[in-house]
Amino acid sequence: MPGITPDAPCPHCGTVQNAGTLAQHVRLCLADPDVRRRVLLTLRDPDDPTRAVSAAAASSVARLTA
Numbered sequence: 001m002p003g004i005t006p007d008a009p010c011p012h013c014g015t016v017q018n019a020g021t022l023a024q025h026v027r028l029c030l031a032d033p034d035v036r037r038r039v040l041l042t043l044r045d046p047d048d049p050t051r052a053v054s055a056a057a058a059s060s061v062a063r064l065t066a
Contacts, residue, residue: 005019013031030036040062042048 007016008019008022009016010022010025010029010031012026012029012035015025017025026032028035030039
């Protein structure tokens, strides 16, 4: 059918997504080591108090995304 995109798996986490939204998911997928690293660096940034979180919250995020 025209206009319907097939499902496709994420190359990082394997979840099946609609191919129309897969590109956005792939850029933000925490199973991608580079994305995880950038998120954790942002959360731990002591020079930017608008984004940095406490050490306890940062370690919780690190455990959840490991």
